[in-house]
Amino acid sequence: MPASGLRATARIHAVADGRGGTALPLLAGEGPLALRRTRGPSAEARVMLVGAMSAPLGGDHLTVEATAGPGARLALASAAATLALPGRGGEPARYDVRLTLEDGASVRWLPEPLVSVRGSELRVRTRVVLAPTARLLLREEQVLGRAGEDPGLLSSRLTVTCGGRPLLDQELACGPGAPGGWDGPAGLAGHRALGQLLVVDPDFADDPPAARVLGECAVVTPLAGPAVLVTALAPDALRLREVLDAACRTYHG
Template sequence: MNVTTAHTPAVIPTPAGDLRRADGGAHGRRSAEPAPAHPSGVAATARIRATHNGRATTVPLLHSDGPFHLRRLRARGEQARVCVLGAMSAPLGGDRLALDITAEARARLEVTGAAATIALRGPTTAPATYDVRVRVDDDASLRWLPEPLISTRGSTLHQAFAVDLAPTSRLLMREEQLLGRSGEPPGHLTTRLTVRRGGRPLLDQHTAYGCPAPAWDGPAVLGPHRATGQLLLVDPGLDTPQEPHVIGDDPAEGYAVLTPLADPRARIATAVAPTPARLRHLLDTALTYVYETPRPAAEGEQ
């Protein structure tokens, strides 16, 4: 696993129906934004835009495309909620998929998934790409909490997250991967996460798993574990960085490392575990630790 971090040291799916893969999505729409797909693949871009109308958060733009079916859920307090459903198997080899999410000023938005995303080889060995582009404006918040991504034998997927945050915005972003189904080796999976806050780089991280990535299953990376993920929290209410904190005392059950970033308002937790359920538990524990651990007293404070 190759990890680079800006300004901080590196540490440890249109409704279901008659959809034809060759036409680029439901109703024959083809988005020009993703790179051209393989002839056997899909090029599709789905979009979510949340805005605040002065009283509540609304979602005036909910554009489903290709394998992405977007559904509004019941609001939770001030927070609008959207679920991403799968309208077809994706991503397959050769697909070019993208999801654009915008939370405008003062909006409160949560985006979840109904089921795991499964990366499959498909009719071609060409890699698939899946880009998630996020913008969170002033005093807005976004909770991006999808279900895990499963990398299956023979698949190749390049996933990228590009996040642009305003200085007063909030973000809770969870990313989980399961490398192979039960008893199955994984395909080749790469992920890149880049985050900018107030126009300045906050995080630039790249990971690679499965052949031909070197040493991804070695003791310095995953070891025997096949579930991995991270949770990124950016909150203006955080101030003094906490010290790095290790969660878990049994290597067989996995562990997480909660680390402050260079910006004192950001934390990232990285975890490895034997099962997805254990991975989720570790990440949830890390989030609880951030908000329940008392802030260290500054010099001169009583």
């Protein structure tokens, strides 16, 4: 492997097949980003991201690109948690996700948690572009350190546009080297699992969900568009998933 690290891209393109289902004319993975089509409802194409090797290591750059054409329905998931691991050269790793949804398309992006391992540095960037009539369910879960260990440095940014207008743009950084206060009372307050659930649905334009508190460390925030954002903190990944699953049942059905 070159000193600069591994470069790998997974590409998915989903289209309505004209018979009420969704076809995948493009399903191509590289290196650690292996893709497998799995069974699901006939109208929805389901793709599993299967890690073929340990990644991302420091210096690696992994990219997932998915496009859903008009009327296509696509569900994306991962088979296991992603571990951000330190590399030999001390360089940061990068993990980019790019989702494009055209008119009437529906995408569910539900990966397993990302675990920031001690000594690692990972920069995650997720970009989503939606047509005004598209629907999106997006879940992000981040765990700071394995059991009994400190985390690495993790920075993450999520940007979403709908109909060409900004819907959400947020950034966070956690771990050694992050801006001060990330673990204080105004930040994570000692929690080691954090996540969010974003639901974009045109129906929310006429009937938006109300802002509310979900338990001790989770909140529901309606966005200035047909969307709702649920953010949560938890002591571990199991409790975080319970909170986000409950929110998913409420706002996505």
